[in-house]
Amino acid sequence: MQLLPGFRDFFPDDCARRNYILETWRAVARRYGFVEYDGPVLEPMALYEKKSGGEIVGQLFDFTDKGARHVAMRPEMTPTLARMVAARERDFKKPLKWFCVPQFFRYEKQQRGRLREFYQLNCDIIGEASPAADAELVAVLIDMLRGFGLTEKDFVVRLSNRDVWANFLIQNREKSDTCADSSGLETLLAVIDKMERQPDTVSNKLLEPLGVSAEQVRAWKDEWQNKLMSSSAIAGNPALAHLHEVIHSHLGPRNLQQFLEVDFSIVRGLAYYTGVVFEVFDRSKNERALAGGGRYDKLLSLMSDGKVDLPALGFGMGDVVLANLINDTPAAKAQLDAWLARERSADVYIIIAKEERRPEALALVQRLREAGQRTDFPLTAAKIGKQFQTAEQLGARFTVLVGDEWPQVKVKTLATRGEVLIPDEEVVAHIATAAI
Ligand code: HAM
Numbered sequence: 001m002q003l004l005p006g007f008r009d010f011f012p013d014d015c016a017r018r019n020y021i022l023e024t025w026r027a028v029a030r031r032y033g034f035v036e037y038d039g040p041v042l043e044p045m046a047l048y049e050k051k052s053g054g055e056i057v058g059q060l061f062d063f064t065d066k067g068a069r070h071v072a073m074r075p076e077m078t079p080t081l082a083r084m085v086a087a088r089e090r091d092f093k094k095p096l097k098w099f100c101v102p103q104f105f106r107y108e109k110q111q112r113g114r115l116r117e118f119y120q121l122n123c124d125i126i127g128e129a130s131p132a133a134d135a136e137l138v139a140v141l142i143d144m145l146r147g148f149g150l151t152e153k154d155f156v157v158r159l160s161n162r163d164v165w166a167n168f169l170i171q172n173r174e175k176s177d178t179c180a181d182s183s184g185l186e187t188l189l190a191v192i193d194k195m196e197r198q199p200d201t202v203s204n205k206l207l208e209p210l211g212v213s214a215e216q217v218r219a220w221k222d223e224w225q226n227k228l229m230s231s232s233a234i235a236g237n238p239a240l241a242h243l244h245e246v247i248h249s250h251l252g253p254r255n256l257q258q259f260l261e262v263d264f265s266i267v268r269g270l271a272y273y274t275g276v277v278f279e280v281f282d283r284s285k286n287e288r289a290l291a292g293g294g295r296y297d298k299l300l301s302l303m304s305d306g307k308v309d310l311p312a313l314g315f316g317m318g319d320v321v322l323a324n325l326i327n328d329t330p331a332a333k334a335q336l337d338a339w340l341a342r343e344r345s346a347d348v349y350i351i352i353a354k355e356e357r358r359p360e361a362l363a364l365v366q367r368l369r370e371a372g373q374r375t376d377f378p379l380t381a382a383k384i385g386k387q388f389q390t391a392e393q394l395g396a397r398f399t400v401l402v403g404d405e406w407p408q409v410k411v412k413t414l415a416t417r418g419e420v421l422i423p424d425e426e427v428v429a430h431i432a433t434a435a436i
Pocket of ligand 1: 075
């Protein structure tokens with residue numbers, strides 16, 4: 001039976017690679033004071049119809065369950081998170097710093113960096129409107145990627161602010177009354193999101209009802225990116241001032257500026273974003289983003305019919321694009337390989353040279369395992385040479401030979417081939433010191 005397209009089997013080696021990513025994500029998120037949460041794999045379809053919008057709704061794995069409910073496999077976490085926080089907001093001290101590492105499902109066309117099932121780290125901060133929160137999020141995002149041995153030569157965080165485009169519409173509305181309100185902004189952002197991937201004729205057709213052109217959009221982008229360099233243009237301009245503060249007041253002192261670029265053509269495809277948004281790209285290739293996120297200050301209010309109104313921001317980072325980048329980056333690949341080698345290797349392999357000594361060998365196996373040593377042994381009788389071969393294949397650091405010399409045993413360090421004969425009761429302590 002064939003696998004479904006876009007789904008993966010995780011053989012032990014694939015599982016180890018996946019664990020490397022998940023463990024690194026968890027370790028860095030915890031270092032930044034984020035705490036882990038999770039939600040259900042299946043949600044009511046309406047959750048995504050109302051809150052995700054855009055492309056994601058067309059990519060849902062949805063069906064009617066046996067109770068006639070229209071449900072969907074989760075394609076992302078943000079609507080679930082907003083629902084959870086809105087339901088129990090009072091139980092938590094703000095700002096919340098929460099993370100999760102769930103598996104998601106999207107019916108996309110399978111290609112490099114894009115599957116129908118993937119893991120995605122989410123880090124979100126809820127209840128803080130200050131630029132300090134945007135910076136904290138971007139900082140954890142950068143350190144997350146550095147945790148894999150990636151550097152500023154390998155990836156870039158492109159920062160933007162959707163409000164720049166609200167300003168663009170306001171200015172154009174003054175010039176021509178064809179230019180629309182908030183639905184106009186949605187149309188504009190959807191065009192900008194695709195503009196570099198489609199011919200201008202297509203973009204211009206879509207922009208026509210707004211009374212603007214692709215050329216004007218590009219000119220506005222350049223003008224506003226330049227404005228960010230001038231303190232007089234920033235003063236009194238909230239969209240630029242917020243971004244300027246994120247970059248210069250909060251990320252500059254952490255020495256993270258070399259990872260950043262301002263690019264107002266980044267607007268994000270999802271419906272709920274407000275204000276600052278960002279995406280992370282591989283520096284050398286123009287592939288799918290490694291991660292993306294931003295502010296969604298209105299989503300909790302929308303989710304709770306106005307009862308809970310908390311500013312929020314977060315990002316998602318997928319495992320598929322990240323694994324490709326790690327494999328293509330020699331230093332990151334070497335770090336992964338070293339981790340895999342450690343992960344695969346046993347600490348100790350017990351060689352049972354005399355089958356009559358199996359009970360004593362089992363007692364020793366037990367003591368070593370209780371002491372925390374990753375210990376293995378032959379389950380059935382085997383030639384000594386074969387047992388040493390297995391020890392090598394398992395990447396064991398030590399062998400302990402139980403045989404004729406009992407109650408003395410031979411401890412061998414496989415890397416140096418050095419051997420010592422010591423009493424059985426000293427093995428655990430000997431290996432503990434030798435292993436350091
Ligand atoms: P997103 O841009 O849809 O954002 O996804 C974030 C990342 O997940 C992408 O940059 C990509 O690496 C990965 N990803 C998405 N779809 C696929 C796929 N089909 N196959 C492989 N990887 C994929 C969100 O999901 C937002 N909810 C993130 C967020 C959290 N915003 C605020 N908090």
